[in-house]
Amino acid sequence: MMEDFFLRALGGGIGAALAAGPVGCFVVWRNLAYFGTALAHGVLLGVALGLLLRIEPILAVFAVCLLLALCLTLLERQKLVSVDALLGVLAHAVFALGIVIVAFMERLRVDLIGYLFGDILAVGPVDLWLIFGTAALVGAALAWQWRNLLSITVNRDLAAVEGVPVERVRLLLLFLLAAVIAVGMKIVGMLLVVALVIIPAAAARRMAATPEQMAGAATAIGVVSAVGGLYAALWWDIPAGPAIVLVASTIFAGSLLLPVRGQSGRERRGIR
Amino acid sequence: MTLAASGDESHGPPLVRARGVSVRFGRRSVLDSVDLQVHAGEIVTLVGLNGAGKSTLIRVILGILQPERGTVERAPGLRIGYSPQHVRRDPILPITVRRFLTLGARARSDRLKAALDEVGAGAILDFPLAEISGGEMQRVLLARALLREPGLLVLDEPLSGVDIASQSELYNLIGTLRDRYGCGVLLVSHDLHLVMAASDTVVCLNRHVCCTGRPQAVLRDPEFISLFGPHLSESVAVYQHIHDHRHDALGEPMAIDADAPEPATEPATGAARQP
Numbered sequence: 001m002m003e004d005f006f007l008r009a010l011g012g013g014i015g016a017a018l019a020a021g022p023v024g025c026f027v028v029w030r031n032l033a034y035f036g037t038a039l040a041h042g043v044l045l046g047v048a049l050g051l052l053l054r055i056e057p058i059l060a061v062f063a064v065c066l067l068l069a070l071c072l073t074l075l076e077r078q079k080l081v082s083v084d085a086l087l088g089v090l091a092h093a094v095f096a097l098g099i100v101i102v103a104f105m106e107r108l109r110v111d112l113i114g115y116l117f118g119d120i121l122a123v124g125p126v127d128l129w130l131i132f133g134t135a136a137l138v139g140a141a142l143a144w145q146w147r148n149l150l151s152i153t154v155n156r157d158l159a160a161v162e163g164v165p166v167e168r169v170r171l172l173l174l175f176l177l178a179a180v181i182a183v184g185m186k187i188v189g190m191l192l193v194v195a196l197v198i199i200p201a202a203a204a205r206r207m208a209a210t211p212e213q214m215a216g217a218a219t220a221i222g223v224v225s226a227v228g229g230l231y232a233a234l235w236w237d238i239p240a241g242p243a244i245v246l247v248a249s250t251i252f253a254g255s256l257l258l259p260v261r262g263q264s265g266r267e268r269r270g271i272r
Numbered sequence: 273m274t275l276a277a278s279g280d281e282s283h284g285p286p287l288v289r290a291r292g293v294s295v296r297f298g299r300r301s302v303l304d305s306v307d308l309q310v311h312a313g314e315i316v317t318l319v320g321l322n323g324a325g326k327s328t329l330i331r332v333i334l335g336i337l338q339p340e341r342g343t344v345e346r347a348p349g350l351r352i353g354y355s356p357q358h359v360r361r362d363p364i365l366p367i368t369v370r371r372f373l374t375l376g377a378r379a380r381s382d383r384l385k386a387a388l389d390e391v392g393a394g395a396i397l398d399f400p401l402a403e404i405s406g407g408e409m410q411r412v413l414l415a416r417a418l419l420r421e422p423g424l425l426v427l428d429e430p431l432s433g434v435d436i437a438s439q440s441e442l443y444n445l446i447g448t449l450r451d452r453y454g455c456g457v458l459l460v461s462h463d464l465h466l467v468m469a470a471s472d473t474v475v476c477l478n479r480h481v482c483c484t485g486r487p488q489a490v491l492r493d494p495e496f497i498s499l500f501g502p503h504l505s506e507s508v509a510v511y512q513h514i515h516d517h518r519h520d521a522l523g524e525p526m527a528i529d530a531d532a533p534e535p536a537t538e539p540a541t542g543a544a545r546q547p
Binding site: 147157160162 | 356
């Protein structure tokens with residue numbers, strides 16, 4: 001027998017995986033893993049602000065992540081502090097701020113653990129709408145700008161000379177990443193949301209010979225992880241978010257045994 | 273007077289003209305009122321030491337970087353084919369040479385093959401981009417630039433990563449492409465031997481334009497000599513002397529004026545120095 005909450009959890013997990021798969025590929029291709037982690041640290045601040053201003057938490061988190069991404073983009077222009085250090089500064093500053101604000105709101109009783117590790121079994125109908133709305137938006141935006149996104153990923157300057165509006169395309173990707181983090185945190189929590197983005201994409205590399213295949217494979221791996229993790233959580237009575245991440249990690253480990261696709265004979269001949 | 277060698281009106285208006293371009297990074301002046309122009313059918317080479325601002329000037333001319341002062345005018349409808357100095361090729365992105373080429377310009381398979389054949393890299397169309405050699409990558413970048421049917425080719429260090437044996441071959445190829453398509457070529461190179469043999473105009477950059485003109489004239493310019501040293505200047509001059517010819521498409525030597533795009537009406541002045 002399927003309980004409603006379990007079906008909603010399945011739906012939420014699958015929806016988040018659909019959004020995270022292709023965006024995750026760009027995160028992996030463009031070395032944005034730590035950038036994504038920094039954005040995810042804004043989750044608590046977003047949740048707190050959402051409760052204060054009576055906005056849906058997912059939307060408030062999305063707004064805060066987007067703002068963080070824009071701040072980082074602006075701060076990157078100063079050359080004194082490296083981007084790496086900058087991410088560390090901003091991530092922990094907003095995380096600390098989030099905790100402080102949550103502490104002030106004792107009366108509202110924020111479920112801190114739920115936001116840190118995710119609470120997929122508490123996915124409500126509104127969450128489902130937001131998650132699938134985001135997945136649809138991400139899919140449409142990627143389809144629309146796929147070629148430009150690939151082009152700036154390979155080389156920004158070349159893309160700029162060839163007429164790609166580099167800054168706008170880059171901002172679109174940050175926008176999508178913020179959206180994925182906002183819905184993903186509901187599923188696996190802020191501490192693990194980047195795993196949902198990166199691990200399926202990394203696991204997909206060996207199964208793909210083209211960028212599109214890799215995005216497709218990442219999405220499929222994400223969906224399998226979400227479903228597998230949920231059932232594992234139900235079966236062994238373990239937390240669902242970490243279970244999903246562990247299934248994805250296992251698939252990644254298994255993928256290392258596969259031969260790499262998208263490789264000519266040249267390199268392999270060289271090894272022999 | 274800005275540029276003696278390319279100021280020749282027989283060329284018509286330039287494809288691209290930079291005037292008084294200045295760029296600062298923080299407090300450091302990288303370019304200081306630089307003038308540069310490239311005409312159709314002309315090979316202009318930027319030489320200069322590391323940190324002279326060569327790549328920065330290229331980025332300004334391409335419109336990627338806004339200069340602090342100065343202007344860049346392009347001929348209306350000018351299409352630029354660009355080959356950057358470094359293109360990161362990370363194996364995490366599964367992309368073939370074919371796909372890389374079509375990111376620049378949508379083209380059918382036979383056109384892609386023809387473009388690669390033209391730069392002598394026809395065999396690697398379906399190779400993963402991350403696996404090809406540095407020299408092959410330079411050819412692929414050149415092919416991607418050509419697929420855009422450019423009026424102006426901008427090549428930033430097109431010989432980097434190319435083994436010495438292939439360097440002159442590739443350099444000859446650039447000349448051949450110029451002759452075949454009549455495009456202007458703006459080149460960055462630090463290999464003076466090759467530069468001097470094939471350029472129409474050399475612009476010696478050291479944040480400002482030190483000197484500019486025909487290769488032979490620039491070689492004798494005191495500013496050039498003080499920058500690169502008398503020894504280098506002489507050795508290049510000797511080299512130039514024995515290579516007083518060009519190569520046709522098959523690499524065969526031919527007289528230098530056989531189909532040179534510039535008539536010998538060039539003013540026999542020395543290099544024009546910037547004030």
